[in-house]
Amino acid sequence: MARSIKFQRKTINTLIAWAVGLLIFFPVLWTILTSFKTEAQAINDPPLFLFFDWTLENYAVVQERSDYMKFLTNSIIVAGGSTLLGIFIAVPAAWSMAFLPTKRTKDILLWMLSTKMLPAVGVLYPIYIGCIKLGLLDSRTALVVILMLINLPIIVWMLYTYFREIPSEILEAARMDGASLWKEIAYVLTPMAIPGIASTILLNLILAWNESFWTLNLTAAKAGTLTAFIASYSSPEGLFFAKLSAASTMAIAPILILGWFSQKQLVRGLTFGAVK
Amino acid sequence: MTGQLTTRSIARFMMAPAVVFLLGWMLAPLITTLYFSFKKYLPLRGGDLGWVGFENYVKFVTASSFWPSVYTTLIIVVSVLVITVVLGIFLALLLDQPMWGQGIVRILVIAPFFVMPTVSGLVWKNMFMDPINGILAHLWKFFGLQPLEWLVQYSLGSVIMIVSWQWLPFATLILLTAIQSLDREQLEAAEMDGASTIKRFGYIILPHLARAITIIILIQTIFLLSIFAEIFVTTAGAFGTKTLTYLIFQRVLESQNVGLGSAGGVYAIILANIVAIFLMRIVGKSLDAKAS
Numbered sequence: 001m002a003r004s005i006k007f008q009r010k011t012i013n014t015l016i017a018w019a020v021g022l023l024i025f026f027p028v029l030w031t032i033l034t035s036f037k038t039e040a041q042a043i044n045d046p047p048l049f050l051f052f053d054w055t056l057e058n059y060a061v062v063q064e065r066s067d068y069m070k071f072l073t074n075s076i077i078v079a080g081g082s083t084l085l086g087i088f089i090a091v092p093a094a095w096s097m098a099f100l101p102t103k104r105t106k107d108i109l110l111w112m113l114s115t116k117m118l119p120a121v122g123v124l125y126p127i128y129i130g131c132i133k134l135g136l137l138d139s140r141t142a143l144v145v146i147l148m149l150i151n152l153p154i155i156v157w158m159l160y161t162y163f164r165e166i167p168s169e170i171l172e173a174a175r176m177d178g179a180s181l182w183k184e185i186a187y188v189l190t191p192m193a194i195p196g197i198a199s200t201i202l203l204n205l206i207l208a209w210n211e212s213f214w215t216l217n218l219t220a221a222k223a224g225t226l227t228a229f230i231a232s233y234s235s236p237e238g239l240f241f242a243k244l245s246a247a248s249t250m251a252i253a254p255i256l257i258l259g260w261f262s263q264k265q266l267v268r269g270l271t272f273g274a275v276k
Numbered sequence: 277m278t279g280q281l282t283t284r285s286i287a288r289f290m291m292a293p294a295v296v297f298l299l300g301w302m303l304a305p306l307i308t309t310l311y312f313s314f315k316k317y318l319p320l321r322g323g324d325l326g327w328v329g330f331e332n333y334v335k336f337v338t339a340s341s342f343w344p345s346v347y348t349t350l351i352i353v354v355s356v357l358v359i360t361v362v363l364g365i366f367l368a369l370l371l372d373q374p375m376w377g378q379g380i381v382r383i384l385v386i387a388p389f390f391v392m393p394t395v396s397g398l399v400w401k402n403m404f405m406d407p408i409n410g411i412l413a414h415l416w417k418f419f420g421l422q423p424l425e426w427l428v429q430y431s432l433g434s435v436i437m438i439v440s441w442q443w444l445p446f447a448t449l450i451l452l453t454a455i456q457s458l459d460r461e462q463l464e465a466a467e468m469d470g471a472s473t474i475k476r477f478g479y480i481i482l483p484h485l486a487r488a489i490t491i492i493i494l495i496q497t498i499f500l501l502s503i504f505a506e507i508f509v510t511t512a513g514a515f516g517t518k519t520l521t522y523l524i525f526q527r528v529l530e531s532q533n534v535g536l537g538s539a540g541g542v543y544a545i546i547l548a549n550i551v552a553i554f555l556m557r558i559v560g561k562s563l564d565a566k567a568s
Contacts, residue, residue, distance in 0.1 A: 031399050122542065
């Protein structure tokens with residue numbers, strides 16, 4: 001008897017949860033479906049769900065018309081470059097804060113976090129004019145550096161919370177055995193820290209990929225990323241739902257997949273270790 | 277002794293790049309913004325026209341567009357917070373229940389967070405809110421109603437809906453993480469003592485979530501104060517959706533009134549810092565908790 005009530009409850013929960021989940025996911029699903037329709041089918045009344053002539057035409061059109069590959073390359077270079085550069089700078093910093101903490105470590109960490117609170121629009125003009133003066137407006141270099149700086153506090157924080165979980169006794173033991181500092185980092189710390197570093201990279205790729213204040217304001221034709229590529233669809237032009245969907249699908253697919261792998265780290269990274 | 281000294285200098289040396297970069301990133305633009313905010317500076321109409329004291333600050337707040345932009349910002353931030361926290365609690369409780377395919381449902385619920393803002397803005401604007409071909413228009417017609425012009429008639433509500441959709445996963449995920457750390461025995465004991473579902477929720481679950489909710493509110497507020505792309509691609513600030521961020525953007529880049537825009541930027545920085553102070557306290561406390 002008790003078991004059947006439990007079973008019943010589980011069934012009801014499952015039904016409600018799936019319904020709500022699909023409702024929330026629907027805009028993404030609809031975009032993906034529409035990307036395989038023809039323009040006429042995309043606006044068919046009533047809307048077509050699965051029974052239409054699936055076509056890849058839109059993907060070809062989008063690529064041909066606006067050189068999707070160029071924007072994709074820019075996005076990959078900007079997101080990847082800023083993340084790697086950030087990791088390169090943050091690993092030593094987080095390492096020293098986790099294993100050689102001083103009285104000021106906490107203050108430094110909090111101060112780093114506070115730079116993240118600086119609203120981008122408050123410093124828009126200085127950055128804009130700085131880029132012009134240095135000849136870096138509409139360049140990938142500027143975006144790599146700026147996105148690295150925006151995400152650096154999160155990178156340092158995430159790495160710090162991961163490094164702190166590595167027991168320092170292990171490092172001491174290595175030191176006792178006569179390992180030099182560099183050996184200690186290369187052979188003891190790094191292998192243990194790789195999962196943490198990997199999740200940090202993952203979360204920051206997502207953040208950098210989707211960043212859309214600086215990528216919209218500092219780029220034009222040359223260094224435009226996928227956010228700018230999609231924004232170019234904001235003025236409607238005849239029938240374009242299917243093309244918009246194809247472009248959108250291509251822009252979000254890589255990060256959607258990465259994102260699903262990083263759900264757990266997301267909470268930790270975005271709450272600066274306050275919720276785990 | 278010397279060993280300690282070298283360790284300390286190594287620590288400093290390793291921290292230096294990160295600290296120097298962030299210090300430069302913070303100070304250089306901040307000082308420049310402050311500098312411009314006291315000048316009449318119109319790059320396309322005469323350039324630097326000299327010092328004007330606090331004129332820009334006064335002008336920015338007395339302009340007819342200032343208070344509406346503050347209201348718009350606050351309405352968006354508060355509405356999105358209420359929607360995401362309330363629905364987030366409901367969703368987190370739901371996802372915490374035993375069910376089949378929990379992992380997949382979780383993936384479905386989280387998806388919107390990974391959609392880039394320009395995409396979600398445009399997909400909602402065109403494929404959902406378009407008054408002729410949008411899904412919502414079809415839905416309205418199906419029920420025999422007149423389709424709405426979402427982004428014209430209910431522009432602010434529409435923007436709130438889009439932004440809430442994007443941030444709901446974040447709130448849900450954090451609340452779910454918090455719920456899963458709840459002491460099950462306590463809940464079961466309360467159930468045995470005859471506490472109703474509502475009482476168990478009000479006296480055990482909700483207090484347990486208080487910290488997570490505070491963190492959601494603080495972090496989302498910081499991000500929501502500066503939402504940009506969602507408005508940029510949907511209404512471009514028209515129909516009462518001009519936030520403070522958007523107003524400053526227009527002053528600086530569209531009308532190229534840098535002095536005035538910079539003064540607005542300083543206001544935005546002050547506003548964000550008020551929120552940040554509270555967030556830092558909480559995060560700082562969790563640091564202490566970990567150290568002990």
